[in-house]
Amino acid sequence: MGYVVQSALQVIPQTLDMAGRIQDAQRARGLETEGSLPSRARAYLPLMLPLVLSSLVATQERAMSLEVRGFGLPVKRVWRDEFVDTTTQRVVRWALALAVPLGIVARIAGWK
Amino acid sequence: MSDPALVFEGVSYAYAEAPREAVSDIAFSIGEGEWVGLTGPTNSGKSTLCLLAIGLAPHFFGGRLKGRVVAFGRDSRSVSVIERSSEVGLLFQNPFTQVSGARERVDEEVAFGPECHGVQRVEIDARVAEAMEVVGISHLAARHPFDLSGGQLQRLALAGLLAMRPKLLLLDEPTSQLDPAGTAAIFEVLARLHTRGTTIVMVEHRLETLCELCPRVIAMASGRVIADGTPADVFNRELVQQRVGMPVYTRIARDAHVSSPLPVTLADATRSFGRPVA
Numbered sequence: 001m002g003y004v005v006q007s008a009l010q011v012i013p014q015t016l017d018m019a020g021r022i023q024d025a026q027r028a029r030g031l032e033t034e035g036s037l038p039s040r041a042r043a044y045l046p047l048m049l050p051l052v053l054s055s056l057v058a059t060q061e062r063a064m065s066l067e068v069r070g071f072g073l074p075v076k077r078v079w080r081d082e083f084v085d086t087t088t089q090r091v092v093r094w095a096l097a098l099a100v101p102l103g104i105v106a107r108i109a110g111w112k
Numbered sequence: 113m114s115d116p117a118l119v120f121e122g123v124s125y126a127y128a129e130a131p132r133e134a135v136s137d138i139a140f141s142i143g144e145g146e147w148v149g150l151t152g153p154t155n156s157g158k159s160t161l162c163l164l165a166i167g168l169a170p171h172f173f174g175g176r177l178k179g180r181v182v183a184f185g186r187d188s189r190s191v192s193v194i195e196r197s198s199e200v201g202l203l204f205q206n207p208f209t210q211v212s213g214a215r216e217r218v219d220e221e222v223a224f225g226p227e228c229h230g231v232q233r234v235e236i237d238a239r240v241a242e243a244m245e246v247v248g249i250s251h252l253a254a255r256h257p258f259d260l261s262g263g264q265l266q267r268l269a270l271a272g273l274l275a276m277r278p279k280l281l282l283l284d285e286p287t288s289q290l291d292p293a294g295t296a297a298i299f300e301v302l303a304r305l306h307t308r309g310t311t312i313v314m315v316e317h318r319l320e321t322l323c324e325l326c327p328r329v330i331a332m333a334s335g336r337v338i339a340d341g342t343p344a345d346v347f348n349r350e351l352v353q354q355r356v357g358m359p360v361y362t363r364i365a366r367d368a369h370v371s372s373p374l375p376v377t378l379a380d381a382t383r384s385f386g387r388p389v390a
Contacts, residue, residue: 007213013258014208061209064168069212069225069272070197 003071007062015055022050115185117280117311118142118165123179125164130175134160135335138179144279147302147312149326149343151319152356157335158315162282165313166202167193183280198229201273202282205289207265210272211257218260218268219244219253225276236275243274247301263294270301281305283314299325319359323347323376331356343376 026046027033033043066072085093123138135157142148150158163169167188170177181188183200204210215221219240226236244250247267252260257268266286273281283302287295299321306312316322322329323343331339331346333355339346347358358366358374361381365374368385375381 003212003214010213010258058206058209061204061206062213064172065202065204065210065269066212067168067172067193068166068197068200068202069276070194070228071212071224072194072228 014058015051018054018058019047019051022047022054115182116141117144117146117184118313119180119182120161120164121180121182123164123177123181125160125169125178126176127160127169128174133335135164135332138337140330140337140340142311142313144311145306145309146328147306147326148314149322149329150313150315150332151317151322151329152332152338155334156332158332159284160335161332162202162284162313162315164188165280165282166200167191167196168202194228197225197278198276199278200280200282201276201278203266203270203273203284203286205285207262207269207289210269211265212272216256217253218249218255218257221257221268222271222275225272229276239275239277240271243271246274246304247271248297261294263290263297266290266294267297267301270298274305278310280311280313283312285315285317288317319347319357320361320378323359324378344373344380347376348373 023033023043026043031043031046032039034040119141120138124133124136126133138157138161150161152158160169163173164177164181165183165188167181169175171188171193177189183196186196188196211221212224215224222240222243223236226239231239241250244253247270249264249267249271252264252268257265260268266289270286281302287298290298302312302314303325314322314326316326327342329339329341329343329346330337331352338355339349339352346352347362352358353362353366359376361378362374362376365381365384370384375384
């Protein structure tokens with residue numbers, strides 16, 4: 001789950017890059033990408049199909065390369081860098097997490 | 113005797129919903145420690161062979177598989193890809209889609225595979241250090257994977273595979289998107305791995321490189337193996353010359369009417385041309 005969120009964020013610059021390249025290629029073939037707002041908006045439509053397709057291809061390749069590295073193997077995963085909290089850190093973490101609902105409850109209960 | 117690294121027994125395979133077979137009647141055996149070059153025109157089935165060897169076909173792609181693909185004595189049907197990934201590694205063409213995208217440092221990226229395999233942490237550290245050393249990216253350990261150049265990224269992807277200690281390494285046009293320096297770096301790494309005993313199967317279009325590096329070449333066309341042997345043997349065949357082409361040295365020698373067998377490497381060519389031409 002963490003992987004899904006993190007990798008999605010990391011892929012954004014690559015996708016933007018790809019969009020830029022597709023637009024350059026289309027511009028090179030004479031597509032109007034500048035000028036008035038409507039004409040610029042229209043220029044985005046032909047971008048969509050190649051962008052979606054190339055993202056899908058890239059996603060498939062990534063899925064394959066994850067699989068050949070054993071991602072999803074049903075063994076206990078090992079984390080190379082495990083972050084071990086000190087007792088103080090753990091206490092503070094829980095205290096902060098509890099503070100929010102407690103605060104809300106207190107507020108509703110009419111405490112000022 | 114130990115099992116051969118990779119055996120194809122009468123293998124035919126068609127992708128799901130494809131009318132034609134991508135590869136037909138493939139049969140060969142690759143012994144441990146061999147370095148085999150796979151070549152042929154686009155769509156001749158080279159990549160499909162790689163996918164079959166690691167099991168992505170049929171496990172990932174579906175499709176219809178006839179015959180048996182056996183790596184280290186185990187049939188690809190009975191082993192999942194992620195299980196097989198500890199023995200067989202596959203490097204793809206595109207360096208940018210092979211980083212996991214979930215790691216923010218190069219060394220963490222290399223550790224990704226062993227982590228998935230549940231390797232002990234001390235062992236992971238050792239493997240990561242070694243893999244980075246072998247491919248020559250140790251000095252980049254603290255960088256972000258996406259800050260690397262294409263060549264560095266491809267070496268990172270290779271290190272990520274090496275960290276899993278595969279006995280058989282499949283490379284599907286590993287240098288097609290790299291510049292000459294990046295390409296040379298990858299081949300240097302492969303030569304080093306070869307001397308260490310890793311079995312290598314490499315798809316390559318540059319025939320000069322192929323003949324220089326690989327003691328054995330398998331040439332394919334239209335999904336079939338059309339020749340299998342030493343580079344000199346393979347590229348002296350008429351059929352291979354027509355369907356696949358030949359190294360530039362061979363072509364020059366043929367045009368200069370050098371007596372056969374025609375040279376396939378620069379060293380051979382120099383020797384041939386050193387003799388008086390008939």
